[in-house]
Amino acid sequence: MEDQILALTAEVAAIKGAAEVTNRMFAEAYYYITIPLMVLIHAGFLLYEMGATRLQNVLSSGVKNLLAFAFTIAAWYLFGWWFYWALPTWPLDFSAGAGYMEISGLEYANAISWAWGDSAQYMGPNMGDNASGVFWGAFALFAATTASIASGALIERIQTVGFVICAVVLGTAAWGIAAAWGWHADGWLVTKFGYHDFGAAGLVHAVAGFFALGVLINLGPRVGKFNADGSANHLAGHNMPLTVTGLMLIIVGFFGFLMACIILPGEGWSWYGDRATTIYGTPMTLSALAFNVPLAAAGGIIGAWVMTRDPFWMMSGCLAGIISVASGLDVYFGSTVIAVSMLAGIILKPCADWLEGLGIDDAVGCVTVHGTIGLFGLVMLGILGSGLPGLGAFAPEDTVALSLFGQIVGAVVMFLLGFVPGYVVSWLVDKAGMLRIPDEVQIKGLDAVKVPARAYPQGMASPESES
Amino acid sequence: MGYFAESFTELHNADGWMDMGMYIGAGSSAAGWWTVIATVMLVGVLIKGNSDEQDHYK
Numbered sequence: 001m002e003d004q005i006l007a008l009t010a011e012v013a014a015i016k017g018a019a020e021v022t023n024r025m026f027a028e029a030y031y032y033i034t035i036p037l038m039v040l041i042h043a044g045f046l047l048y049e050m051g052a053t054r055l056q057n058v059l060s061s062g063v064k065n066l067l068a069f070a071f072t073i074a075a076w077y078l079f080g081w082w083f084y085w086a087l088p089t090w091p092l093d094f095s096a097g098a099g100y101m102e103i104s105g106l107e108y109a110n111a112i113s114w115a116w117g118d119s120a121q122y123m124g125p126n127m128g129d130n131a132s133g134v135f136w137g138a139f140a141l142f143a144a145t146t147a148s149i150a151s152g153a154l155i156e157r158i159q160t161v162g163f164v165i166c167a168v169v170l171g172t173a174a175w176g177i178a179a180a181w182g183w184h185a186d187g188w189l190v191t192k193f194g195y196h197d198f199g200a201a202g203l204v205h206a207v208a209g210f211f212a213l214g215v216l217i218n219l220g221p222r223v224g225k226f227n228a229d230g231s232a233n234h235l236a237g238h239n240m241p242l243t244v245t246g247l248m249l250i251i252v253g254f255f256g257f258l259m260a261c262i263i264l265p266g267e268g269w270s271w272y273g274d275r276a277t278t279i280y281g282t283p284m285t286l287s288a289l290a291f292n293v294p295l296a297a298a299g300g301i302i303g304a305w306v307m308t309r310d311p312f313w314m315m316s317g318c319l320a321g322i323i324s325v326a327s328g329l330d331v332y333f334g335s336t337v338i339a340v341s342m343l344a345g346i347i348l349k350p351c352a353d354w355l356e357g358l359g360i361d362d363a364v365g366c367v368t369v370h371g372t373i374g375l376f377g378l379v380m381l382g383i384l385g386s387g388l389p390g391l392g393a394f395a396p397e398d399t400v401a402l403s404l405f406g407q408i409v410g411a412v413v414m415f416l417l418g419f420v421p422g423y424v425v426s427w428l429v430d431k432a433g434m435l436r437i438p439d440e441v442q443i444k445g446l447d448a449v450k451v452p453a454r455a456y457p458q459g460m461a462s463p464e465s466e467s
Numbered sequence: 468m469g470y471f472a473e474s475f476t477e478l479h480n481a482d483g484w485m486d487m488g489m490y491i492g493a494g495s496s497a498a499g500w501w502t503v504i505a506t507v508m509l510v511g512v513l514i515k516g517n518s519d520e521q522d523h524y525k
Contacts, residue, residue, distance in 0.1 A: 075509075115499075117498075118501065119501075121486075128484045159517075161517035438524050
C-alpha cells in the first residue's frame with residue numbers, strides 16, 4: 001500500500017512537472033508569436049507611408065520608416081526598457097521607489113533592464129528565464145509601433161537623421177514613461193486615478209499622435225500644401241492601393257499587438273493560476289478580442305464611408321474604430337463597440353479637416369486618427385465604464401476604480417507626454433539644422449537627391465525627378 | 468573570450484537549470500563592453516549619416 005502511494009505521488013509530481021513545462025512553453029510561444037504579428041504593423045506602415053508619398057519621394061519615405069523601426073528597437077534595448085520598469089511611481093514618489101506589486105522602481109529596473117553588469121543576465125539568453133526575452137520583444141515592437149505611427153505625418157520634408165532622433169525619443173522616453181504610468185500595476189495613473197487603457201489608445205496612439213503634432217508645428221508644411229490665402233491643396237500620394245493594403249496589414253498586426261496586452265495565467269509572473277488578465281490584473285479572455293476587434297474595424301469603416309466614400313478614409317476609419325474602443329476592448333459589449341467605433345469613423349474626417357484648417361500639414365491624418373481618436377476612446381470608456389475596479393483581486397484596498405475623471409486626467413497626461421517631448425525635441429533638432437529639408441530639394445524630389453535607387457526604374461515616370 | 472562553461476552538467480541541478488545568463492561572455496564584463504561598442508557604433512552611424520545628408524542638401 002505504501003509503495004503504491006509513493007508511486008502515485010511520484011506520478012502526480014511527474015504530471016505536475018509536465019503540466020508546468022507545457023504551460024511555460026505555451027506562454028513563451030504565445031508572446032513570441034505576437035512579435036512577428038506586430039512586425040506586420042510595420043510592413044503595413046511601410047506600404048501605407050510609401051503609397052501616401054508622391055512619386056518623387058517614395059524611397060526616401062521608405063528609408064525613413066525602416067530607420068525608425070531599426071533605431072527604436074536598438075534604443076529600446078539600450079535604455080527604453082529601463083524607463084518602463086523604473087518610473088511607474090515617479091514623480092509622485094520622487095525617489096522612484098517600488099510600488100505595491102514590488103516590480104517597479106529604480107532598484108528593480110537597475111537589476112533587470114540594463115545590458116551590462118549583473119542585470120545583463122536578463123537581457124540575453126538565460127538558463128532559467130523563459131519570460132524576459134519574449135516580454136522585451138513584445139514591448140520593443142510596441143515601442144517601434146509608437147515611433148512609426150508618427151512617421152507618416154512627417155513625410156516628404158523631414159530630414160532622415162533628425163527624424164530618427166525624434167523617433168527614438170518617442171519610442172523610448174515618451175512611450176516608456178506613458179506605459180510606466182498607465183500600463184503597469186504600480187503606475188500612478190492606475191493606482192491613484194483608476195486609469196484603464198487595455199489596448200493602449202492613450203499610451204501608444206494618443207502619445208504618438210500628439211508627438212507628431214509637436215513635430216509638425218516646428219517642421220512646417222510640404223512645399224505647395226498651402227496657398228498664399230491659407231487654403232490647402234490636396235497632395236495625393238502616388239499609390240492609393242498600396243496605402244489601403246498597408247492599412248489592412250496594420251489591422252492584421254493589431255491582433256498581435258492586442259494579444260500581447262494579455263497576461264497569461266499559471267506562471268510566476270501571472271496574476272492568477274486559472275484566468276488570463278489585462279496588464280492591470282483584471283480578468284479577460286481572448287474571446288473578448290475576437291468579438292470586439294473585428295466589430296470595431298467594421299464600425300470604423302462604415303462610419304468613415306458615411307462621411308467620405310473615400311477608401312483612404314475608410315481604412316483610416318478602420319484604424320480609428322479599433323483605437324476608439326482599444327481602452328475597453330476587454331470589457332465592452334459588441335453592440336457598444338459598433339456604436340462607438342462608427343461614431344469614431346464619422347468624426348474622423350471633420351476633425352482632420354479642422355486640423356488642416358489651422359495650417360497643419362498632417363500628410364496621413366495621423367494626429368486625428370491616433371491622437372484625437374485615442375483621447376476620444378479614453379473619455380468614452382470613462383463615460384461608459386465608470387466603476388470598473390482598477391486592479392485585480394490582489395490589489396491594495398485603496399485601489400481607485402475607473403471613472404470619467406480618472407480617464408480625463410489620463411487623457412491630459414497622454415496628450416502632454418506626446419506633445420511636449422515632440423515639440424521640444426523637434427525644436428532642438430531644428431536649431432541644429434537637422435529638421436526640415438530645404439524647399440528647393442523638396443521641389444527637385446528627395447529620391448533623386450539622396451537615394452541611390454529608383455522606386456519604379458522601368459515603370460512610372462517622375463517628371464520632378466527626371467528634371 | 469569564448470563560452471563560459473565547459474560542461475552543462477554543472478549548470479543543471481535538482482531544481483532544473485540555474486537562473487543565469489547562457490550567452491557568450493556571461494558572468495564577465497563582456498556584456499558591458501559589447502554594449503559600449505554597440506552604442507558607439509549606433510551614434511557614429513547617426514553622425515556620419517547626418518554629415519552625408521547635409522552634403523546632399525548643399
